[in-house]
Amino acid sequence: MTDQHRGSVTLMDVAARAGVSLATASRALNGSNRRVGDALRQRVLDAATSLNYAPNAQAQAMARGKTNVVGLVVHDIADPYFSSIAAGVMEAAEGHEVLVTLASTLRRPEREIDYVVALRGQRSRAVILAGSRIDDDDAAEALRREVENFEDSGGTVVAITQKQLPVDTVVIENRAGARDLAGALVELGYRRFAVLAASDALLTARDRMHGFREGLRSHGVELGSDDVVYGPFTRDGGYEAMRGLLSRADELDCVFAVNDVMAVGAMAACREHGVRVPDDLGLAGFDDISTLRDVNPALTTVRLPLETVGATAFDLVLTSDSRERIRTRRIKGEVVLRQSTRTLNP
Amino acid sequence: MTDQHRGSVTLMDVAARAGVSLATASRALNGSNRRVGDALRQRVLDAATSLNYAPNAQAQAMARGKTNVVGLVVHDIADPYFSSIAAGVMEAAEGHEVLVTLASTLRRPEREIDYVVALRGQRSRAVILAGSRIDDDDAAEALRREVENFEDSGGTVVAITQKQLPVDTVVIENRAGARDLAGALVELGYRRFAVLAASDALLTARDRMHGFREGLRSHGVELGSDDVVYGPFTRDGGYEAMRGLLSRADELDCVFAVNDVMAVGAMAACREHGVRVPDDLGLAGFDDISTLRDVNPALTTVRLPLETVGATAFDLVLTSDSRERIRTRRIKGEVVLRQSTRTLNP
DNA sequence: GGCACGCTGGAATGCGTGTTCCACGATAAC
DNA sequence: GTTATCGTGGAACACGCATTCCAGCGTGCC
Numbered sequence: 001m002t003d004q005h006r007g008s009v010t011l012m013d014v015a016a017r018a019g020v021s022l023a024t025a026s027r028a029l030n031g032s033n034r035r036v037g038d039a040l041r042q043r044v045l046d047a048a049t050s051l052n053y054a055p056n057a058q059a060q061a062m063a064r065g066k067t068n069v070v071g072l073v074v075h076d077i078a079d080p081y082f083s084s085i086a087a088g089v090m091e092a093a094e095g096h097e098v099l100v101t102l103a104s105t106l107r108r109p110e111r112e113i114d115y116v117v118a119l120r121g122q123r124s125r126a127v128i129l130a131g132s133r134i135d136d137d138d139a140a141e142a143l144r145r146e147v148e149n150f151e152d153s154g155g156t157v158v159a160i161t162q163k164q165l166p167v168d169t170v171v172i173e174n175r176a177g178a179r180d181l182a183g184a185l186v187e188l189g190y191r192r193f194a195v196l197a198a199s200d201a202l203l204t205a206r207d208r209m210h211g212f213r214e215g216l217r218s219h220g221v222e223l224g225s226d227d228v229v230y231g232p233f234t235r236d237g238g239y240e241a242m243r244g245l246l247s248r249a250d251e252l253d254c255v256f257a258v259n260d261v262m263a264v265g266a267m268a269a270c271r272e273h274g275v276r277v278p279d280d281l282g283l284a285g286f287d288d289i290s291t292l293r294d295v296n297p298a299l300t301t302v303r304l305p306l307e308t309v310g311a312t313a314f315d316l317v318l319t320s321d322s323r324e325r326i327r328t329r330r331i332k333g334e335v336v337l338r339q340s341t342r343t344l345n346p
Numbered sequence: 347m348t349d350q351h352r353g354s355v356t357l358m359d360v361a362a363r364a365g366v367s368l369a370t371a372s373r374a375l376n377g378s379n380r381r382v383g384d385a386l387r388q389r390v391l392d393a394a395t396s397l398n399y400a401p402n403a404q405a406q407a408m409a410r411g412k413t414n415v416v417g418l419v420v421h422d423i424a425d426p427y428f429s430s431i432a433a434g435v436m437e438a439a440e441g442h443e444v445l446v447t448l449a450s451t452l453r454r455p456e457r458e459i460d461y462v463v464a465l466r467g468q469r470s471r472a473v474i475l476a477g478s479r480i481d482d483d484d485a486a487e488a489l490r491r492e493v494e495n496f497e498d499s500g501g502t503v504v505a506i507t508q509k510q511l512p513v514d515t516v517v518i519e520n521r522a523g524a525r526d527l528a529g530a531l532v533e534l535g536y537r538r539f540a541v542l543a544a545s546d547a548l549l550t551a552r553d554r555m556h557g558f559r560e561g562l563r564s565h566g567v568e569l570g571s572d573d574v575v576y577g578p579f580t581r582d583g584g585y586e587a588m589r590g591l592l593s594r595a596d597e598l599d600c601v602f603a604v605n606d607v608m609a610v611g612a613m614a615a616c617r618e619h620g621v622r623v624p625d626d627l628g629l630a631g632f633d634d635i636s637t638l639r640d641v642n643p644a645l646t647t648v649r650l651p652l653e654t655v656g657a658t659a660f661d662l663v664l665t666s667d668s669r670e671r672i673r674t675r676r677i678k679g680e681v682v683l684r685q686s687t688r689t690l691n692p
Numbered sequence: 693g694g695c696a697c698g699c700t701g702g703a704a705t706g707c708g709t710g711t712t713c714c715a716c717g718a719t720a721a722c
Numbered sequence: 723g724t725t726a727t728c729g730t731g732g733a734a735c736a737c738g739c740a741t742t743c744c745a746g747c748g749t750g751c752c
Contacts (some may be wrong), residue, residue, distance in 0.1 A: 008466070008469070008498075008499035008500065008737085009499075010737095010738060011739060012738080012739095012740065013739095020701075020702090021701065021703075022702085022738090022739080022740090023701070023702060023703080023704095023741080023742095024700085024701055024742085026739065026740060026741085027700095027701090027740090027741095030740080033702095034724095034741095035699080036698090036700075036701080037699095037700070037701090040700090040701085052495045053498075054463055054466045054467045054495075055467055055722090055737055055738085055739075056408070056409045056466075056467065056469060056737090056739070057467040057468045057469070057737045058404045058405075058408050058413070058468065058469060058737090058738080058739095059408055059707090059737075059740090060403075060738080060739060060740075061404045061707095061737035062402075062405055062706095062707050062708065062709095062738080062739075062740095062741065063707060063737095063738075063739040063740040063741080064365065064446060064707090064739085064741095065707070069402070076433070077423070077429050077432050077433050077448075078426070078429050078430050078433035078438065078653075080424070080429070080637055081427065083423050083424050083426070086423050086448075086450075087422070087450065088421050089422065089426035090449075090450045090452075091452070094367050094452075098659075099447065099464060099468070100444075100447075100448070100449070101445065101447045101448070102423075102432075102446070102447070102448035103436075103445075103446070104433065104434075104436045117400055118403075118445060119499045120354070120400045120402070121400045121401055121402065121403040122403045122445070123354065123402060123403070123404060136617070139641040147400045149400075152354075153354035153355075154354065155401075159722080176458070188690055191719075208725095234701080235637075235640070261637070264640045265640070267640065268640050271642065290581075290583075290638070291426055291607070291635070291638060292640075293608045293636045293639060294581070294611070294613065294614050294638075294641055295641055295642065296617065296641065297643045307424075316444075316704045318716080331532075356707095357708065357709060358708080358709095358710060364714065366731075366732090367731065367732045367733075368708090368709080368710095368732085368733090369710085369711080369712095369731070369732060369733080370731060370732075372710060372711085373710095373711065373731090376710080380729090380730080381729080381730080382730075382731085383729090383730070386731085392741085401709075402706085402707090402708050402709070404707090404708080404709095405707075405708035405709045405710090405737090406708080406709060406710075407737095408708080408709075408710095408737050408738065408739095409708075409709040409710040409711080409734095409736080409737060410705095410709085410737090411710095411737070478729090508696085586718095625718095625743090627723095
């Protein structure tokens with residue numbers, strides 16, 4: 001008794017101290033379907049607090065047959081895009097007696113599947129899959145199967161952006177946003193564009209690129225094949241891609257990077273090479289990441305309400321109903337013109 | 347059988363399909379102390395995969411009496427400071443058969459305590475408390491008590507920065523870093539300083555402020571009481587605090603903001619009021635947040651290896667040993683001089 | 693006054709798994 | 723040929739809790 005005081009205090013300890021049975025103690029603490037006398041209940045509550053009783057969530061989950069754990073799987077928690085979504089999910093979960101578990105796949109698709117399996121092992125109530133799906137058929141098929149397993153075992157799955165999964169999905173309107181942005185830039189007077197794109201396998205990046213091209217086309221502007229440069233979906237990817245473009249910078253009016261961090265990298269490359277933004281070249285991004293709102297010149301971009309995206313995903317989890325057909329919630333982006341582009345008077 | 351196929355597949359299902367008993371199935375899957383014949387084991391493994399068996403982690407945890415869940419409690423996951431630490435923890439956890447649960451307190455101390463209780467309920471193996479402790483005696487005492495409960499029930503607690511808790515701690519040398527920064531700035535020729543500080547209740551902010559003052563003093567420079575302005579620990583806090591300082595900007599050489607996001611806000615305020623950085627005023631921050639590395643002019647700051655901080659915390663969890671006395675791991679910052687300060691020739 | 697009924701508390705069961713204890717067959721040692 | 727030993731598989735129990743079933747008791751109704 002003196003050495004290892006291991007082993008937490010259990011409901012039985014509480015019951016013994018209050019001089020009641022397990023059943024009564026449980027009923028007093030959870031206030032379940034049946035009432036327990038006020039005097040006894042108070043005795044149990046006092047015993048619990050004086051013993052610092054914390055119910056064993058594992059045992060509760062097993063006895064009840066369900067958990068209140070929601071898993072959130074993102075690609076990279078250090079990326080402000082995903083951390084904003086995560087913040088939105090967690091804020092929405094506040095007050096709903098739910099424990100949010102966050103997993104970061106470090107951009108490896110097979111980890112994503114592993115995490116869904118692990119969360120199924122936890123008997124999680126739900127999984128939220130955030131992030132642009134890699135367009136690898138094998139991995140996509142494996143994920144689809146595991147999602148099915150997860151749902152078969154009683155959980156609900158919600159996706160963000162992953163349009164190809166047959167589950168409730170929060171769709172970010174990347175294509176429409178990029179289209180709107182293209183239109184706004186053409187109206188400013190820009191005509192000769194280039195795009196810093198990311199791997200075509202990333203659906204988000206691809207949608208933005210295609211949307212941008214469509215937007216230009218509907219205004220009578222065409223994008224040449226040389227005008228699309230590919231690089232990783234990161235700051236350094238934008239930097240390198242922009243460097244490849246600088247040799248012919250004088251042929252260009254404006255560069256669109258498919259996300260803000262790439263745009264910031266591109267801006268750094270421009271600065272290093274004496275290309276002034278926006279005087280020599282316009283520059284636009286996508287996302288409106290709040291920590292990047294203070295770069296100078298301020299970035300023209302498409303604002304995405306990422307916290308709302310997370311909150312919406314959580315709402316889909318709460319209101320999930322397996323009898324209902326698949327639901328889709330669309331989140332629109334909004335073009336924000338700032339100092340990295342200007343009105344052109346040709 | 348057709349409608350609700352609820353209820354996951356259990357170990358019993360696997361055993362039945364393989365034609366063995368529960369015990370044998372368990373032994374075959376976990377490879378525990380005793381061996382099971384190769385033929386039978388293969389039968390069990392095949393049954394498991396063909397049924398998509400995922401062991402119920404709750405039940406395992408209860409049977410084993412311990413979990414492999416590690417809880418990470420941060421103040422705000424959308425803050426890059428914390429998301430970098432979180433990324434470090436998760437990367438370190440990779441391959442250690444551990445599930446990391448992330449909780450975000452939204453900067454409310456009572457939520458921090460709630461989460462520790464919840465994690466105790468989960469019978470988590472460990473909790474990592476990240477973030478500058480609010481200097482509220484009542485809350486600190488309550489947290490200390492709850493940490494004690496957590497350890498009594500068999501878990502380990504690791505703190506980041508929270509020096510006042512009697513647990514293994516990763517200490518970020520805020521004071522020394524700020525001291526070094528002050529020295530470097532004085533050597534550049536700056537003499538008339540101001541500090542954008544945050545609430546004194548935040549130990550991190552206070553340490554940086556005090557360290558900066560000490561560094562100045564050791565170089566014969568004093569900081570007047572008017573020269574310290576307080577604001578929230580955020581971008582907008584820095585913006586507002588700087589605005590309050592701009593009326594007397596011509597009396598100043600250099601402004602130190604106690605973290606990068608405040609410095610970025612301050613830079614925006616300067617820009618709006620035509621104060622040029624670094625020509626009219628030097629500006630320095632703290633943290634070297636990577637997403638802020640591209641502001642222009644680039645920020646002089648103190649680089650903290652935040653991923654290393656997270657990884658170190660996780661290492662303390664893994665190597666924890668209750669018999670050992672409290673360990674402390676110190677993480678040093680490194681002064682990085684960039685374009686937001688310059689050499690002064692008075 | 694007897695009986696049905698509502699209310700409260702206790703004993704027992706089940707959740708899914710790990711593990712201990714026991715039984716059984718085979719082999720080796722004498 | 724008999725026994726000790728080892729290897730392997732099955733039955734039973736424990737983990738901590740929710741919940742169902744059952745017993746006792748007081749009250750109201752006929």
